[in-house]
Amino acid sequence: MVDYKIHLLVCGGTGCKSSQSQILAEHLRTEIDNQGLSDFAQVVVTGCFGFCEKGPIVKVIPDNTFYTQVKPEDAKEIVEEHVVKGRKVERLLYKDPKSDKIISDSKGMEFYKKQIRIALRNCGVIDPENIEEYIARDGYEALGKVLTSMTPEETIEIVKKSGLRGRGGAGFPTGLKWEITRQSPGTEKYVVCNADEGDPGAFMDRSILEGDPHTVIEAMAINGFCTGASNGLVYIRAEYPLAIERLKKAIDQAREFGMLGKNIFGTDFAFDITLRYGAGAFVCGEETALIHSMEGGRGEPTMKPPFPSVKGYLGKPTNVNNVETFASVPVIINKGWEWYNTIGTEKSKGTKVFALAGKVNNVGLIEVPMGITLREVIFEIGGGIKNGKKFKGVQIGGPSGGCLTYKHLDVPIEYESLIAAGAMMGSGGMIIMDEDDCMVDVAKYFLDFTVDESCGKCTPCRVGNKRMHELLTNITKGNGTKDDIERLVNLGNVIKDTSLCMLGQSAPNPVLSILDNFREEYEAHVVDKKCPAGVCKALMVYEIVPENCVGCTACARACPVGAITGERKEIHRIDPALCIKCGACMDRCKFNAVIVN
Amino acid sequence: MNKIKNLADLRDLKDKLQTKTKLRDKSENPEQMVQVKVAMATCCIASGSRETMNYIVDELDKRNIDAVVTQTGCMGYCYAEPTVEVIMPGKEPVVFGYVDTKKADEIIEKYIKSGILVEGIIPVNYKKIEQ
Structure with missing residues (x-):
């Protein structure tokens, strides 16, 4: 048996595979053969490394070099530089977004520091087909x-x-x-x-x-x-x-x-x-x-x-x-x-795998010890919110779970404490939302899913969720009333109490927990008829600020429905009756004269 | 492939197969092990550093020494190739020059096994930015 001195581990998970990691592995093998080093270095296609954000991943053993976003055409350079000469290919190394420092060893990455891998112990380490x-x-x-x-x-x-x-x-x-x-x-x-x-x-x-x-x-x-x-x-x-x-x-x-x-x-x-x-x-x-x-x-x-x-x-x-x-x-x-027993908390032992998704920097797969806080998961392992935006909420437990907010950031992740906070452990989905997400729209999205997926056996789930979905749609269109909010709460509780299985029993959870934590956002929709995050189109009004408008006609030319009128060097105006809220005028204006209310 | 008939069979097989993945386990905690870095630039390879590296890896394995052997770029001592850097756990790195297989054997036997310095040390006159 050949004792390889260098192992090149290439991620072969679905995510990296769709970014051509399979071809990359082939190219690496060919390059190694070309260099006559097929007894020296070995290419292993492994399972997921978890750092899907920057896939495809190539990890070089034994010096633990962690290459990110590697393309098939990078194979030659990796083999010629790293495998042959022992020089790391700097442009492919991971750069810590906070400190802007290059981290070549995966152990130095915030993403891996707090993880304990038990269920994922072999993922990204062994060849799953061997x-x-x-x-x-x-x-x-x-x-x-x-x-x-x-x-x-x-x-x-x-x-x-x-x-x-x-x-x-x-x-x-x-x-x-x-x-x-x-x-x-x-x-x-x-x-x-x-x-x-x-x-x-x-x-x-x-x-x-x-x-x-x-x-x-x-x-x-x-x-x-x-x-x-x-x-x-x-x-x-x-x-x-x-x-x-x-x-x-x-x-x-x-x-x-x-x-x-x-x-x-x-x-x-x-x-x-x-x-x-x-x-x-x-x-x-x-x-x-x-x-x-x-x-x-x-x-x-x-x-x-x-x-x-x-x-x-x-x-x-x-x-x-x-x-x-x-x-x-x-x-x-x-x-x-x-x-x-030494890992985890009193009632929740061991570790839990989560799939981080949404507006977080490090989208990927993580395994953390029970008892870790949401703050650690989102801001340390997850690397914080994308584009420096503000954190708004996190949906834990998928469409059956609940949405938690910044005041829950220090809640430890365990079965009981998550339920007490209004969410649930669920199977491990964690979707992170930022200031640009409208929570009413998020609630509608998850309800959309459960309405689709309800098997139709029990009336509360089949009909009740549909009705809740209608109420939410009305609210996002600006036709909701304050009574609608109460109706949502009542209906939600009835569905939870009277459905047969967990799907129905938990379907109203996202709507209700968002109501608990973001009630002011629902109220903004029904009372002020406004969507604070600027997502619900029906509630948006595009306007031109007269002081900023120079009359360049750029917006009028961009408008696909001809809703903007005004002569050259005159102040323009948008006809709200014609406007379809596509935002093209706003993108085109160089003078910040188009605003959304 | 013969079927595994009992636990002893499995353990025998595991012992045989372990070299396949041992390198990956080792790379998790290199600072607790002897680290050997073999310079592997064009000049070093021309002077036989690949033979040196292969020899060191095989011999460390044969002599049951837990070590991580990596290759590195040119260390700058091109006159003394092949050069090898050895870091014992908790100690300063030591660089050896003119390391052929004979020298490598001496380094393993004396320095790595019992901490006795051998001839051929190149005084290190640089600092690394990462440390």
């Missing part, structure tokens, strides 16, 4: 240990003591779920991995499956041993083609190495995994709906109890866990529950 690299980093050690030296009860006890809770959002204690499934009578049981990630802007599960598929396979097998199941199913969205491809490859390799199949590790334990594809319905992330969808039925939730742990897939006891929950299990078994 089981050998997973084994080299303690892969399948936990499964071997559990099968050959522990009982299912002992294993469940470790998971219980670790304090691991469901990372899909609800936070149900994982060990307890395993125990209930184990105790449910029946010889035929199932393990299901919920990879139906549907929150807008979230890509935690996809990245884990793309970057480290074996960890999920290993954890599912451990779960099968604990609960008495010999069949595993991964319910994954068909719109995640790369994750599916890598997972399939990983399952094949695991079978070939004897990690799936019969007599695993020489014991009587048999386990295998098959895939089930979801068509992208948000409600199928709810476990009962997911099971119905896998059975070939409509993706509609049903009453709990009976819980899937008692009566699930095909009526048999079924243990459903999220991808990230599974990804944490092998590490807990290997390092012990005591170690896991």
Whole structure:
């Protein structure tokens, strides 16, 4: 086996891949061959590094050099300079936006300093399509240990003591779920991995499956041993083609190495995994709906109890866990529950993966210890708000969660404190908003999503959310009244109280939490008929300031509907009845004479 | 590929495979390990620094010394190529000149293993801006 002196790790996650990282890796290989260094340097396509903002990423090992936004045509320079001569290609190194300093070592980046990577431990480190690299980093050690030296009860006890809770959002204690499934009578049981990630802007599960598929396979097998199941199913969205491809490859390799199949590790334990594809319905992330969808039925939730742990897939006891929950299990078994307990807070142990999106500088994937504050996540890891704008709010937990504001910035991230603050942990979507975002419009956006995704089974969710959406649309058009705000609150509470599943029970959350935190913005829309952020077009009035107008006619020529009148060197005016609020006049005016009210 | 039949099989395989990813683990905490930097500019390569580097990496591995070997640009001592910089944890860097495989062996045995300085040290007369 060749012992490479230099490893070039190239991100092969969906984000970087769409920016040609695959071609980049090919070019790097060719250049290395051209230099005759194919025994010296190795190119490895890995999973996501998390720093998607500046992808594609190339990390050079062992000196940890972190290149950002690398294009295929940069391959030659990297190989000729860095690999051959040991000189870093300065123009591709990361520049800290605050200090303007070049940081060549990823460990020096604010983005990575406060992260602890457990579920993402192998993402950006190993080749996800090679089981050998997973084994080299303690892969399948936990499964071997559990099968050959522990009982299912002992294993469940470790998971219980670790304090691991469901990372899909609800936070149900994982060990307890395993125990209930184990105790449910029946010889035929199932393990299901919920990879139906549907929150807008979230890509935690996809990245884990793309970057480290074996960890999920290993954890599912451990779960099968604990609960008495010999069949595993991964319910994954068909719109995640790369994750599916890598997972399939990983399952094949695991079978070939004897990690799936019969007599695993020489014991009587048999386990295998098959895939089930979801068509992208948000409600199928709810476990009962997911099971119905896998059975070939409509993706509609049903009453709990009976819980899937008692009566699930095909009526048999079924243990459903999220991808990230599974990804944490092998590490807990290997390092012990005591170690896991040292990370996090009293009631929320361990780490959580978040997908940072929106108006934040460092958009990407992060894994942080529980108990970290929102301020640390947004301003240190996230690098603050884009273009020096002011922070306004952060939506946590996707369309089911809530919107928090600057007064919540010091709230620690844990299941209970986020609920107390009016949001929820959710699966890990975090969308950051700045002063230019209209909160009424944001509330409408999330409601738009849930109205679309409601399965239609319960009236409160199907009709109620639609009505709320109409009220919000009215408000953004300037036709709302103060009573409408009260109506939103009442209707929202009824929907929450009377819907069957979490989708309906949580759909009004963004609207209500935004009402709690940004009531003045709703009132500005209904009382003053103004949109403070300048987003709601119907409420905007474009005007020309007579003192600034020089009569250059530039705006009149730019106006697509001829709403601006005025002769040369005379003050112009905009006819509000004709104006379509496109803003073309404002962009064209050099004298700041066009303003929005 | 033979199937893994028991835990011992897995651990054997892991031991064999570990060299594949060991470099990546090491690069996480280089300051706690011996760091060796081999100058690898045109002049150094012409004087055989690639052989030196390969030798050092292989020998450190054979002698079970945890070290990170990286390459660097020209250090400026082109008269004394190949040049090698060694940083022991918590110590000042030391630069050696004319490091062929024989010299490299001496550096590993004496300086890296037991901290005894060997001949061929180039007095360092510069400071790095990053430190």
